[in-house]
Amino acid sequence: MxxxxxxxxxxxxxxxxxxxxxxxxxxxxxxxxxxxxxxxxxxxxxxxxxxxxxxxxxxxxxxxxxxxxxxxxxxxxxxxxxxxxxxxxxxxxxxxxxxxxxxxxxxxxxxxxxxxxxxxxxxxxxxxxxxxxxxxxxxxxxNQPLMYDADATGGEPQSWDALWDPKYAGKVNLFDDGYVVMQMIALKIKAADPFNLTDEEFEACADALRTLRPQVNTIARGFDDALTIYAAGDAVIGYCQNISIVNKLKSLGKNFAYTFPQEGTPTxxxxxxxxxxxxxxxxxxxxxxxxxxxxxxxxxxxxxxxxxxxxxxxxxxxxxxxxxxxxxxxxxxxxxxxxxxxISKLPEDIDRRVAMWNDFKAGTL
Missing domain, CATH: 3.40.190.10 (Periplasmic binding protein-like II)
Known part of the structure; x- marks a missing residue:
């Protein structure tokens, strides 16, 4: 073993x-x-x-x-x-x-x-x-829904747009998986087909990532990282890798929940x-x-x-x-x-998506 x-x-x-x-x-x-x-x-x-x-x-x-x-x-x-x-x-x-x-x-x-x-x-x-x-x-x-601290948000967000809300600057969390995060970004820009982006939609995704970067202080490297970030108050809203993170935060007395945004939830x-x-x-x-x-x-x-x-x-x-x-x-x-x-499908160009995500992390997008 x-x-x-x-x-x-x-x-x-x-x-x-x-x-x-x-x-x-x-x-x-x-x-x-x-x-x-x-x-x-x-x-x-x-x-x-x-x-x-x-x-x-x-x-x-x-x-x-x-x-x-x-x-x-x-x-x-x-x-x-x-x-x-x-x-x-x-x-x-x-x-x-x-x-x-x-x-x-x-x-x-x-x-x-x-x-x-x-x-x-x-x-x-x-x-x-x-x-x-x-x-x-x-x-x-x-699935990967939108998770949030209800005490900080004052209610249930209805859209992925909440991650771009200036009031959460520096308090947004993402997890480090370009394959999955890019699905959410494609939904946020309302792509006609989130798994078959046009060149114009790729550029819209790049713009969305550029404006999202100031919102994100730390990218979680896994479930334990995400728990630590949210429990410390370093993030109050984010893209949820697994709803078990929300459950654990609840057990710690934190008022966290998750929701399925109107644009759709990657599954x-x-x-x-x-x-x-x-x-x-x-x-x-x-x-x-x-x-x-x-x-x-x-x-x-x-x-x-x-x-x-x-x-x-x-x-x-x-x-x-x-x-x-x-x-x-x-x-x-x-x-x-x-x-x-x-439901996840094979996207049009995985390498292009992952490269965009890596540029986002490096600040070179």
Missing amino acids: GNYQFDRRTFLKSAAGLGALVTLPGLAKRAFADQGEITLLTWETYQDDPWIAEYTEKTGVKIKAVRSGSIDEMFATVQSGAISPDVIYFDTGTANRFKNSGLIAPFDASQVPNRSNIASSMDWEAKATIDGTLYALPYNWG WLDCAVLTERGRRKEVYDFINETLTPTWQARFISTNSNNGVLSPEAAAKAGVSPEALANTNILDQTEDGFWNKMV
């Missing part, structure tokens, strides 16, 4: 109001022959070390979890050969980028019978299919995606285990992730009402919820 990180991003292991952790039954320690090793390229909170240890005890299969800090970092790591993973966890909007570079392989969903536990409302197959071939299987979904569907070396039975078996109601309930309850279960299935599996309230699982049952979400 391995626990590796590329940056200092460390997730907050608890969130406000979460119920008792869900434990896996029947995991008494047994002796197994070595069944090989699986390398995951994944995120904090997705497969916690104790869960990996339990799975190894149960099956004899060793799991090495390499935890990354951004999509760009994941892509560069695999492309360079620095890591040779069996499974990579990223959103459906990124899949084409990896496929076009020959880094991933088709996914045989018949090897994962627990895919039947994925909520039917997710309509995931179309999103995980490229040119008629399935490449991914959902594990988690979420992702993270999936297990295989490399060619990952097309092995023990890899499919591991992915199958992570889609059991028991695993998913613990995944949801422990770290405020949405997982893939329906609200009814999550509750039946033991997710408490308090834990559900700290996710978007119940939100999706509201009329018009998905109309407010903008």
